[in-house]
Amino acid sequence: MKSIWNGNSVWATVLLSVGLAGAGEMHAIIPRPEKMSVAEGSYTIDSGTVIRISPASRELREIGNYLSGLLGPASGLNVPVKSSWFPKPGGIALTLDRQRKDLGDEGYTLTCTGKGVTIVAAKPAGLFYGVQTLRQLLPVKIESQQKVEGVAWQVPCVMIEDKPRFKWRGYLIDPARNFRTKEELKRYIDLLALHKMNIMQLHLTDDQGWRVEIKRYPKLVEIGSRLPDYGGRKGEGWFYSQADIRELVAYAAGRYVTLVPEIEMPGHCGAVFPAYPELACGGKRPGGWAEPLCVSRDSAEDFATNVLDEVIALFPSPYIHVGADEVPVGPWRKCATCKAAMEQLGKTPLPAEVTVFRVKVSASAGVPFHEDIGRLQGEFIRKIDRYITSRGRQMVGWDEILDGGLKTGSAAVVMAWRGAGAVGGSCGQGHEVIVSLHPDYYLDNDTSLQRTYDYEPVPKDLPPDQAKYVIGVQGNMWGEQTQTARHVDWRTFPRLCAIAETGWTVPGNRDFRDFQQRLVPLKARLDTLGVNSVRP
Numbered sequence: 327m328k329s330i331w332n333g334n335s336v337w338a339t340v341l342l343s344v345g346l347a348g349a350g351e352m353h354a355i356i357p358r359p360e361k362m363s364v365a366e367g368s369y370t371i372d373s374g375t376v377i378r379i380s381p382a383s384r385e386l387r388e389i390g391n392y393l394s395g396l397l398g399p400a401s402g403l404n405v406p407v408k409s410s411w412f413p414k415p416g417g418i419a420l421t422l423d424r425q426r427k428d429l430g431d432e433g434y435t436l437t438c439t440g441k442g443v444t445i446v447a448a449k450p451a452g453l454f455y456g457v458q459t460l461r462q463l464l465p466v467k468i469e470s471q472q473k474v475e476g477v478a479w480q481v482p483c484v485m486i487e488d489k490p491r492f493k494w495r496g497y498l499i500d501p502a503r504n505f506r507t508k509e510e511l512k513r514y515i516d517l518l519a520l521h522k523m524n525i526m527q528l529h530l531t532d533d534q535g536w537r538v539e540i541k542r543y544p545k546l547v548e549i550g551s552r553l554p555d556y557g558g559r560k561g562e563g564w565f566y567s568q569a570d571i572r573e574l575v576a577y578a579a580g581r582y583v584t585l586v587p588e589i590e591m592p593g594h595c596g597a598v599f600p601a602y603p604e605l606a607c608g609g610k611r612p613g614g615w616a617e618p619l620c621v622s623r624d625s626a627e628d629f630a631t632n633v634l635d636e637v638i639a640l641f642p643s644p645y646i647h648v649g650a651d652e653v654p655v656g657p658w659r660k661c662a663t664c665k666a667a668m669e670q671l672g673k674t675p676l677p678a679e680v681t682v683f684r685v686k687v688s689a690s691a692g693v694p695f696h697e698d699i700g701r702l703q704g705e706f707i708r709k710i711d712r713y714i715t716s717r718g719r720q721m722v723g724w725d726e727i728l729d730g731g732l733k734t735g736s737a738a739v740v741m742a743w744r745g746a747g748a749v750g751g752s753c754g755q756g757h758e759v760i761v762s763l764h765p766d767y768y769l770d771n772d773t774s775l776q777r778t779y780d781y782e783p784v785p786k787d788l789p790p791d792q793a794k795y796v797i798g799v800q801g802n803m804w805g806e807q808t809q810t811a812r813h814v815d816w817r818t819f820p821r822l823c824a825i826a827e828t829g830w831t832v833p834g835n836r837d838f839r840d841f842q843q844r845l846v847p848l849k850a851r852l853d854t855l856g857v858n859s860v861r862p
């Protein structure tokens with residue numbers, strides 16, 4: 327090693343020049359690694375290459391098999407996975423070293439010499455991300471599903487040390503508005519893995535459709551998945567069975583992606599009422615579709631907690647998202663029981679341990695700000711928060727959950743979408759926050775790539791003891807305008823590549839011009855993977 331790298335001096339001198347000065351396409355990695363140095367030469371993956379995992383374990387074998395599966399179709403090679411108790415030189419070594427605590431849960435080192443590639447991590451997730459870096463060091467044709475002749479599968483000599491900035495690097499997909507098949511979701515899970523993203527939020531329910539089977543309420547999918555979708559197409563029973571969800575969860579876990587279910591309540595749940603009209607205000611199916619649950623009645627809470635029980639059993643995610651945005655409060659004002667409950671709550675001061683934070687809408691957000699989310703919603707959300715906590719999970723909600731008030735000590739995570747005020751407000755109250763702002767991180771609009779890339783998720787004026795509550799970033803691919811997977815591709819990329827880099831890369835290593843250069847080979851890689859980049 328020393329002979330190639332000459333110790334730390336090479337590291338130090340080459341470090342800053344890589345990337346910004348353009349180290350060439352073969353070193354163009356997105357998200358940009360923390361430290362990278364390059365040297366002359368390369369290692370060629372060929373028929374003699376072996377993937378060596380050490381120590382032997384189910385997780386490492388799965389990562390080894392995943393890598394072998396990535397290399398196989400284009401190269402025509404069947405790279406074997408072998409285990410050894412101690413690391414051996416040569417080939418591609420995936421080595422777990424629990425002593426490397428400095429790498430955290432997801433960090434890794436990758437060293438390529440002329441003799442082979444070694445990836446070291448303290449946890450399996452780090453090895454998986456090292457594999458994604460190795461993938462991006464290989465010629466883009468490695469992504470082809472057909473055998474490619476005449477390409478040498480060379481990995482340039484590099485030394486990389488890398489770990490993520492944030493633990494939540496998310497992407498929201500919206501099968502409620504326009505259904506996405508199980509296979510389409512798997513394809514997106516694969517694309518997230520390529521970008522070292524680790525969360526896929528499934529927006530499973532909304533006014534246009536209910537997309538997850540709940541055994542206790544069979545009509546949710548019998549009726550709620552057959553409503554016209556956002557484009558008005560007749561519903562055809564578009565939903566995921568519980569077996570489908572288990573399959574998706576396992577598929578995602580194999581790619582170090584957590585599926586976070588989002589079950590909207592008490593608004594954005596219009597698909598419930600054609601199936602169970604008794605849950606609406608007035609106890610009958612409303613005329614419009616943007617209606618809330620009639621939260622003043624116990625039946626709403628029973629419904630919500632029964633549904634959550636099944637959702638929690640299906641999804642191992644530590645986080646359960648309950649939406650809670652844009653609740654249409656009009657029907658509550660006309661409903662006898664909701665009116666009575668609101669009047670009662672209005673007379674009673676909020677309990678001392680409840681803190682309310684009104685999010686000021688930012689001038690740029692361009693979305694309606696609902697002044698009166700109401701005490702009724704606050705009461706309901708606090709009950710749901712307690713329930714999810716009692717089941718050992720953490721509630722996540724859009725930043726409206728701050729408006730109605732959360733209890734001191736609540737572990738609720740805020741997903742901020744209505745401007746940086748929501749980020750600062752959450753941090754100020756000690757709530758973890760995911761930055762998912764409109765329009766910067768909304769993928770269903772025409773925001774420029776540079777604006778998305780340059781957005782800094784941690785507000786500059788936030789003191790470090792509050793900034794630590796920012797746990798990540800997320801791009802939201804709302805589905806109203808995306809009828810087909812080709813639409814989703816076209817909208818998602820390349821802005822998702824920018825969000826991935828913000829989620830992973832330390833701010834000092836982010837530079838838009840450098841990113842644009844690195845995007846050229848990533849675009850070619852995405853093209854080879856069949857990602858559509860033109861307006862359908």
Ligand code: ACM
Nearest residue numbers: 651652724743764
């Ligand atoms: C949202 O865009 N309503 C979260």
Ligand code: ZN
Nearest residue numbers: 607620661664
């Ligand atoms: Zn009501």
